[in-house]
Amino acid sequence: MGKTSAFVKFSLFGLAMISLTLWKNNKVIKDEIDWNTSKQLRHLTSLPNCTPRAITQFPHGMFTQEQRVHGAVVINILIAVYMFLGFAIICDDYFVPSLEIMCDVLHIQSDVAGATLMAAGSSAPELATAVIAVFIAKDDIGLGTVVGSAVYNVMFVISICALFAGMVVHLNWWPLFRDCAFYTLSVLALAYVIYDENVYWYESLGLVIFYIFYIVLMFFNSKLEVWMVERCKCLCSSVHHKQGIKHNNTIVHYDKLSESVTSNGSITSSKHRHYDVESDSQGSEVDADDVDHYDEPLMSNIEEPESVFALPNVWYKKILWTSSLPLKFLFFISVPDCRQQRWKKYFFITFFMSLFWLTALSYLMVWMITIIGFTVNLPDTVMALTFVAFGVSLPDVISSLIVVREGYGDMAVSNAVGSNVFDILICMGVPWVLKSAINDGAPIKVYSEGLLYSTLTLLGTVVFLLVATHVNGWKLTKKYGIVLMIVYLIFTVLTALYELNIFGYVHPKECKTNY
Numbered sequence: 001m002g003k004t005s006a007f008v009k010f011s012l013f014g015l016a017m018i019s020l021t022l023w024k025n026n027k028v029i030k031d032e033i034d035w036n037t038s039k040q041l042r043h044l045t046s047l048p049n050c051t052p053r054a055i056t057q058f059p060h061g062m063f064t065q066e067q068r069v070h071g072a073v074v075i076n077i078l079i080a081v082y083m084f085l086g087f088a089i090i091c092d093d094y095f096v097p098s099l100e101i102m103c104d105v106l107h108i109q110s111d112v113a114g115a116t117l118m119a120a121g122s123s124a125p126e127l128a129t130a131v132i133a134v135f136i137a138k139d140d141i142g143l144g145t146v147v148g149s150a151v152y153n154v155m156f157v158i159s160i161c162a163l164f165a166g167m168v169v170h171l172n173w174w175p176l177f178r179d180c181a182f183y184t185l186s187v188l189a190l191a192y193v194i195y196d197e198n199v200y201w202y203e204s205l206g207l208v209i210f211y212i213f214y215i216v217l218m219f220f221n222s223k224l225e226v227w228m229v230e231r232c233k234c235l236c237s238s239v240h241h242k243q244g245i246k247h248n249n250t251i252v253h254y255d256k257l258s259e260s261v262t263s264n265g266s267i268t269s270s271k272h273r274h275y276d277v278e279s280d281s282q283g284s285e286v287d288a289d290d291v292d293h294y295d296e297p298l299m300s301n302i303e304e305p306e307s308v309f310a311l312p313n314v315w316y317k318k319i320l321w322t323s324s325l326p327l328k329f330l331f332f333i334s335v336p337d338c339r340q341q342r343w344k345k346y347f348f349i350t351f352f353m354s355l356f357w358l359t360a361l362s363y364l365m366v367w368m369i370t371i372i373g374f375t376v377n378l379p380d381t382v383m384a385l386t387f388v389a390f391g392v393s394l395p396d397v398i399s400s401l402i403v404v405r406e407g408y409g410d411m412a413v414s415n416a417v418g419s420n421v422f423d424i425l426i427c428m429g430v431p432w433v434l435k436s437a438i439n440d441g442a443p444i445k446v447y448s449e450g451l452l453y454s455t456l457t458l459l460g461t462v463v464f465l466l467v468a469t470h471v472n473g474w475k476l477t478k479k480y481g482i483v484l485m486i487v488y489l490i491f492t493v494l495t496a497l498y499e500l501n502i503f504g505y506v507h508p509k510e511c512k513t514n515y
Contacts, residue, residue: 050511054380054388058367060515068375076368076375083365084394086327090361091398093305094331095121095354097339099399101347111175112218114403114411115418117351122395122415123422124355125362130431150420151495152389154461155488157396157416161404162481169409169476174225176410176469179417180462182214186424187458198443201436207429214421305339308332331357358395365391380510381499385492393419409476417465457495461487 063072099121103113126149161169189210193203217224308328312321335353336343343350369391373383396419404412435444464487472480497503 050509051380052511053374053513053515054383055370055374055515056513058370061371065375065515068371073372073375076371080365080368080372080391082323082327083361083368083391085324086361087358087365087394087398089324089327090331090335090354090357091395092402093339094335094337094350095358095395096399096402098347098350098354101338101344102351105347109221110403110408111172111410111414112221114400114408114414115175115179115421116215116218118399118403118411118415119396119418119422120426121351121355122358122393122399123419123427125359125366125395126392126423127427127430128359128363130427131434149389149393149423150458151461151488151491152393153396153416153419153423154465155484155491156390157393157400158413158465158476159481159484159488160397161400161409161412161416162476162484163478164401165404165409165476167407169404169407169412171409171413171469171474171476173470173474174228175414176417176466178221178224179414179421180466183417183420183424184459184462186210186421187455187462190424190428191455194446197446199432199436199446200443201433201441204429204432204436204444207425208433211421211425211429214425305337362392362395365394374515379500382496385496385499404476413476453498457491461491 061068061076063075068076099113099118102108102117103110108117186207189207193199193207308325312318335357336346336350338344338347338350366388369387370383373380373387378387396416400412400415403415432444436442465484468480468483
């Protein structure tokens with residue numbers, strides 16, 4: 001009965017959010033027609049007769065359109081699948097282990113690492129693509145791409161983590177609240193910057209500075225969390241789990257827990273330990289001496305790897321090993337494996353080389369996906385919201401799934417939301433700063449039609465995520481994952497309909513090309 005009731009709550013809230021989106025969208029369109037007709041006409045007269053196809057931003061492929069239609073597109077599909085395999089290898093064997101060692105060496109909390117280092121690393125392909133668009137493709141940086149990847153990160157990535165974690169993963173309220181708050185501020189800042197359809201150099205620089213402020217604030221995350229818990233005890237109410245155990249966000253004085261000596265004489269930071277705290281329902285304050293804790297640093301999950309050339313015994317693993325050997329060998333000779341003791345001190349090199357390969361693989365995957373979509377005549381707007389968003393955000397999916405299966409739910413969720421903060425403030429801000437520098441400080445013209453709808457979509461996903469997580473008891477479950485996936489699909493369909501001019505004329509038709 002409890003499961004059914006919770007599911008009904010999820011469903012009703014999801015339907016309410018969708019209804020609000022539709023109602024608000026219709027209201028926005030009517031209002032814009034009433035009081036902003038001149039602006040609409042100006043847009044229609046200033047827009048080109050057609051928009052260039054996304055495929056024209058990439059080099060020509062090996063085959064013509066006629067050859068692809070007659071079956072050659074299978075090659076592009078196989079390459080895209082192979083890039084997916086490359087993502088899995090580089091994330092599992094290099095990127096995530098380097099992050100785990102970095103967290104342990106630099107004493108960074110897992111959720112902070114997820115919101116900053118992992119988010120920046122997994123979003124590196126998007127930044128590289130945006131910078132390339134400025135210098136090579138000379139293309140405008142569109143809001144549609146940000147909306148597509150943002151909704152994808154918040155809903156789809158967290159949904160996948162909940163569905164395939166293999167366990168019920170409990171979340172702390174603070175990391176999600178912190179990251180969603182900054183994400184909301186980022187969306188509002190972006191809306192303010194492009195509302196007048198001119199992006200000035202100081203506005204784009206302001207986005208970058210705001211992200212730097214976000215990073216600086218992360219250095220004081222522990223103190224800020226304690227301060228917030230003390231003043232917002234309504235958010236720290238106890239949650240009853242199935243086993244009947246009461247879990248509270250009790251404030252623990254960390255100064256006595258800053259260091260502990262393990263049995264082998266090594267020192268372990270408290271930031272990588274779990275604490276079992278029993279307290280009353282008010283989230284009371286306890287002393288560190290009364291806390292039962294056990295050490296589990298992130299590095300404890302890193303195992304010495306097998307040789308790249310070790311042949312598995314099972315037949316299907318042999319097939320997978322044979323097909324992935326070129327990729328494994330390429331990574332083996334170019335990226336130091338910090339899981340091995342002799343390479344552990346070079347984890348920074350591992351991290352940055354992983355970013356290089358993530359960017360390269362992402363570019364190839366998006367290229368192949370764009371060719372596939374062009375071949376089957378899918379509109380670019382639909383491709384950007386679905387398959388391209390999947391290709392660009394694939395590092396977020398794989399890296400989040402790896403850490404959540406190790407039990408680090410806060411790190412996975414912070415990565416998903418923190419990636420959006422990075423996408424908006426850095427992936428939009430940095431290219432705009434560079435473009436302003438190239439144009440001697442001249443303002444950048446942007447097309448902000450549908451800004452209110454896009455902002456509503458982004459903010460709506462944040463509100464839904466917070467409410468749904470709270471209703472679900474701040475834990476990742478399969479039921480929770482299913483609800484997020486359904487809402488993601490509905491939001492994607494609505495946004496695609498909007499981009500396809502179903503709710504009004506927004507985008508010109510696509511240009512013809514001989515690609």
